[in-house]
Every structure is written in C-alpha cells, then in structure tokens.
Amino acid sequence: MIKGYQSELMDIYEKIREQEKEALETRRKEISKSCPKIMDIENTIAKLSLKLATTAMKNVPNATKELENIKNEIKNLRATKYxxxxxxxxxxxxxxxxxxxxxxxxxxxxxTEKCRCYNQKLVQIYYKNSEIEEATKFNNFNTFNIEYYSSSRVGDERYSPRRNMTGILDKITHEYIPNFNRTDDNILFYGNSGTGKTFLTHCIAKELLDAGYLVVYKTSDELIRNLKEIRFENNQNLEDLLVNCDLLIIDDLGAEQVTEFSVTELFTLLNKKILKKKKMIISTNLNLSDLTKTYAERITSRLFGNFTLFKVYGDDIRVKKNLSKNR
Ligand SMILES: [Zn+2]
Known part of the structure; x- marks a missing residue:
C-alpha cells in the first residue's frame, strides 16, 4: 500500500461526502417548497425508521409481527414518495x-479493502501537474505513427523495423495491457536511441493510468537520485512508492552515472520488486552486450531472466520527424 497520501485522500473523500450532503439538503429545501406533501412523507418515513430501530432493540412481545408491519408501512410510503x-x-x-x-x-x-476508486484518486494526486501527465497528452497510442518505421529490412535483422514494431504493439496492446492485472511480466525495451522506446513507454503509461493503475515513471537518473534519498534521508514514502506502485517505468537505463552505489541500490530495488511480483518496464539504449559490460552480472541476470526482451530498431525517428517538418 502506498503511504504518504493517505490523509490527503481521506480529506478528498470527506469533502465529497460533505458536498453531497449539502446538495441533498438543497434538493430537500426545493421539494419543501414545490411539493410539501412529499416532505411530510419523508418525515413520516424517518420517524418510522427510528421506531423500527427502537422496536428491534426492545424485547417486546410480538416484536416480529410489529417489525413486519413497520417495514411494510415504510415500503408503501417510499413507493408513494417515488x-x-x-x-x-x-x-x-x-x-x-x-x-x-x-x-x-x-x-x-x-x-477493510480499498475500493477501486481509491487508486484512481491516488493516481490523480500523484500526477497532479506532473511531467508524465503532460507527456502522455501527446505521446499515446492514438498519436503513435508506425510510418516512422521503415518497411525495408535493415542489416541482418530478420524483420523490417515496421514489422518488428507492429509485432511489439500487438503484444503490448492485445496481451500485456488487457492482462495487466493478471500477469507479473516485466518488459525490457532495448535498442538504439531515437527508435521510439520512450514514446512507447509513455503510451503504455497513459493506457494504464487511464485504467486507474498507479504508474510511476522515472528516468534512470531520477531513479538513482531517489534511491540516494531513500538511503541517506530515509524517505520511506518514496521507497514505498517505488516498490509498491502497480508499474515502475525506468526510462533510459544506462544514461545515469553508473557507480558502485547505483549498481547496488538498483539491484536491491529490482530484486525487491521481482520478489514482490511488482511489475517494471525498463528501456535502454544499450545493447545486450553493453548492458552486461555496464552492470554487474547479478543485475543483467535479473534483467535477462525476469524480463521479456523486445529489441526496437529502425532509423532515428527524431531525425525523420524533423525532416518531415522541414519539407
Ligand atoms: Zn469507491
């Protein structure tokens, strides 16, 4: 469970309940004026409900019969009111x-169980004015343009970039997202820069956020800063958020400054999440052999063993976008 936002959330619920109470009071006043007879019935129902409660508590003879009568009376009055x-x-x-x-x-x-609306509200608080909220306005499956991926094969890849990306999209939109609640699959997108990996993670984030999941999005740089904060300032709420969110997206792994600290803390986080079956999506510009060189074997073995690997390739989309703008 995500701590830290609990009291803020409870305030929101309380405010909603107050607003609805006031709205009801306004409607009652309106009916008092337009149709006082209905309010009389309302008041009688209220009195009878009270009587029902007191009769149920008292140990009177023939209570069952009397309770039955009051219940029927209330039922009839309600019908008349409607x-x-x-x-x-x-x-x-x-x-x-x-x-x-x-x-x-x-x-x-x-x-004692959290309602489904709880997480949706949590997401709203968490994403208030956040960068990811802004980004997903523009980067989502509706704006994903497969045309940026060439349909001609490149190098010794088996499929054209377009066919490869179509396959990935198919897996993500038809398997991963619809089954999000039922899988503990982790995903690693790797491949050259400018091939749309970040865009793809934004698209996935948008779909899952809209479905009410708590998605936390961090660049690897930010994540390492967060891990420092957790370690040295004992920020437990932040740790809780990173570990227990529904999905942690780590963008651009390998772009951070790789140090002994970062490698150790990253390993600890990956491990915790894998053990708790909390999902992750990681994107990296490094190829698999560079990943192995950059990180300790214990990290890469986690990545290769617990993640579904998708290679993303093609021309640099940023270059293509600029070319099409200048045309
Ligand atoms: Zn609810």
Whole structure:
C-alpha cells in the first residue's frame, strides 16, 4: 500500500461526502417548497425508521409481527414518495443521497479493502501537474505513427523495423495491457536511441493510468537520485512508492552515472520488486552486450531472466520527424 497520501485522500473523500450532503439538503429545501406533501412523507418515513430501530432493540412481545408491519408501512410510503416525485417531474432518487462511487459510498473502503476508486484518486494526486501527465497528452497510442518505421529490412535483422514494431504493439496492446492485472511480466525495451522506446513507454503509461493503475515513471537518473534519498534521508514514502506502485517505468537505463552505489541500490530495488511480483518496464539504449559490460552480472541476470526482451530498431525517428517538418 502506498503511504504518504493517505490523509490527503481521506480529506478528498470527506469533502465529497460533505458536498453531497449539502446538495441533498438543497434538493430537500426545493421539494419543501414545490411539493410539501412529499416532505411530510419523508418525515413520516424517518420517524418510522427510528421506531423500527427502537422496536428491534426492545424485547417486546410480538416484536416480529410489529417489525413486519413497520417495514411494510415504510415500503408503501417510499413507493408513494417515488410516485409523487415522478408525477412532479423529478426522478425517483431525487431525495436520496447521491454517491459518486456506489461501491464504497465515497469512503474509499469496502469494509477493510480499498475500493477501486481509491487508486484512481491516488493516481490523480500523484500526477497532479506532473511531467508524465503532460507527456502522455501527446505521446499515446492514438498519436503513435508506425510510418516512422521503415518497411525495408535493415542489416541482418530478420524483420523490417515496421514489422518488428507492429509485432511489439500487438503484444503490448492485445496481451500485456488487457492482462495487466493478471500477469507479473516485466518488459525490457532495448535498442538504439531515437527508435521510439520512450514514446512507447509513455503510451503504455497513459493506457494504464487511464485504467486507474498507479504508474510511476522515472528516468534512470531520477531513479538513482531517489534511491540516494531513500538511503541517506530515509524517505520511506518514496521507497514505498517505488516498490509498491502497480508499474515502475525506468526510462533510459544506462544514461545515469553508473557507480558502485547505483549498481547496488538498483539491484536491491529490482530484486525487491521481482520478489514482490511488482511489475517494471525498463528501456535502454544499450545493447545486450553493453548492458552486461555496464552492470554487474547479478543485475543483467535479473534483467535477462525476469524480463521479456523486445529489441526496437529502425532509423532515428527524431531525425525523420524533423525532416518531415522541414519539407
Ligand atoms: Zn469507491
């Protein structure tokens, strides 16, 4: 569970409940004016509900029969109330409290389990004005242009860059994303710079964020800075976020300054996440042999053993984009 945002989230739920209470009060006042008879029924129902509760608590003879009678009375009055509301041009639930989330009644919890709306709100708080939110406005599957990938084969690759990317997109959009909740697959995108790996991770982030998953996006540089903060300033909330988010995306692995510290901490993080079956996507401009040279064997063995590897290749898309702009 992600700590640190709990109180902020609980405030949000409380505010929602207050707003809905006020909105209901306004509707009640309106009905009092336009159709006082309905409010009379409302008040009678309230009194009967109270009576129902007290009768249930008291040990009176024939309680069952009496309870049954009160229940029926309430039921009939409710039916009359709904009829009257509709006759007067309102919808039947007009005088009921409205929940924005019916599952948890705007509390965030169903008994002790977190409601699905909880994570969505967490994502909203976490991504308020964040860079990834901005980036995914432009970089998403709707704006992904496969035309940037050549349909001619290059070098000794088996498939053309376009066919290769089509295959990757197919796997991601038809298998990985729809089954996100059911898999613990990690993904490693590797290949030359400018071949759309970052763009691809943004697309995936966007889809999963929209589906309410908590996706944390870090460049490898940022991640190492975060790991320092965790180690030296004991920032537990940050550690919790990195370890327990639904998906951690590490972009441009290998671009950071590789030191003994960074390698050790990175290994610890990868290991923790793999053990906890928390998913990761990593992108790197390094090829597999450079990865092996740059990082200790324990890291590369984690990467090669626990990640699905996708090689991304083709011309430099940034160059192509600029050329098409200047045409
Ligand atoms: Zn809910």
């Amino acid at each position: 009829e009257l509301l509709v006759e007067n041009g309102y919808y039947p639930e007009y005088l009921n409290i409205h929940y924005r989330c019916k599952h948890c009644k705007d509390t965030g919890y169903i008994v």
